[in-house]
Amino acid sequence: MKLLKLGGSVVTRKAERFTINIEQIRRLIQEIKKTLPQKLVIIHGGGSFGHPVAKEYNINEGYNSPHQLIGFSKTHQAMVSLNSKIINESIDAGIPAIGVSPSSFLITENRRIKKLDVIILEKLLNFGLMPVLYGDAVIDEKQGFAILSGDQLAVEIAKKLKVKRLIFGSDVDGVYTADPKLDSEAKLMGKISIREITEKSKIRGSLNTDVTGGMLGKIQEAGEAARAGIEVLIVNALEPDIIRNALLSEKVKGTYIIP
């Protein structure tokens, strides 16, 4: 079993609100299709759908005004809309994908998943269906509501389902020694240990900061999965064939997280 997290900057155009990256989505679906049948969960980020709305209404800060309620609605609905486009493209390609809505079945406590029941995911996977989840606006026990990042969700589901491999498909080749967009000396790290992650010092790679943490957040989440014995890698989903090969358990360019 494998889990593929596709970043918001892969499935959407971050610069244009509510715009999907249709060419990339179609190519990725074709790459995924070549690796089927296998048990596979997809999780995608919010990109230009969820993030701007969540930010506008401060959803991740928790409830502090009734004015935010419509923002909670809009954030979730933006994600349903993005998810639906991905599902529809998958169905058109002949993949029995099924949208699973995080806010319908889980709650967080201080922005961390509190309880996660994966029984429905297991049953969907056993049938040969491909669950597609997403970062979402969710109910939070402590702060009222919160934004659950696709990264956190991916790691928790990967651990619960005991997946073999967790692949983070991002818009950069992996983790760099410095920010590759600013520093020409930046080198891709073929692997990074959990100790290096906790030091935090070497972590660069993506300037795309979003409400859920960007590359630093991703690597910290990823470390959790690696600690649980899962093979975790961060790769460039925008480069053809990397996702296909990663899903076929081949060695690919990217950063491996070493326990």
Add this chain to the structure above:
Amino acid sequence: MKLLKLGGSVVTRKAERFTINIEQIRRLIQEIKKTLPQKLVIIHGGGSFGHPVAKEYNINEGYNSPHQLIGFSKTHQAMVSLNSKIINESIDAGIPAIGVSPSSFLITENRRIKKLDVIILEKLLNFGLMPVLYGDAVIDEKQGFAILSGDQLAVEIAKKLKVKRLIFGSDVDGVYTADPKLDSEAKLMGKISIREITEKSKIRGSLNTDVTGGMLGKIQEAGEAARAGIEVLIVNALEPDIIRNALLSEKVKGTYIIP
């Protein structure tokens, strides 16, 4: 707290596949809005979205061929699409509506809801959000998958949330002594007792048979709620102001289910 079930023949045009009844939806949203704030759950049926697809792939018969998997995907996605249109109209009207996906959080056993956790619904309602659910293609413990009718879902949620009033908004005035579309002598029954329901003999009213049972199914489900002490009524949601008045706990034209 109240629960409003809107039939598929109210929110969609049953004769035209994938066509919503936009004028009715907008009017109903305005009527609902006039009764807010109050704790209110909306559940809608499938109409020309879910039913034709579910029928085409025999989803309600359970799993018997891998060919059905794409049909399961398509049925759920048709319902997500219908739900999204209703949610978007609600948001446009300023109502913080939130789609809750039944297949993401519940499973059935031989087509009956097995376990229903309403904690998320309760928390959404406490905030002032309006959950909008729907009949859905769901995982079934015994037959693999099944169609969960909006009617069954409405009754189970009404019982769990202990709602005061459960309103079935249909496309006829209520339960008739005969089929009003075939028999000009047919009379609207102002009330119907649970004993009469179990006799089943007097129950007519809607020719719209669908995969989830039509009027007979609705009344049998409704009896369950009445038995639990909930005020249950079947009204014509296509007639202006009936839903508004029913949501304001006023006496309206329709059939009351008497325990």
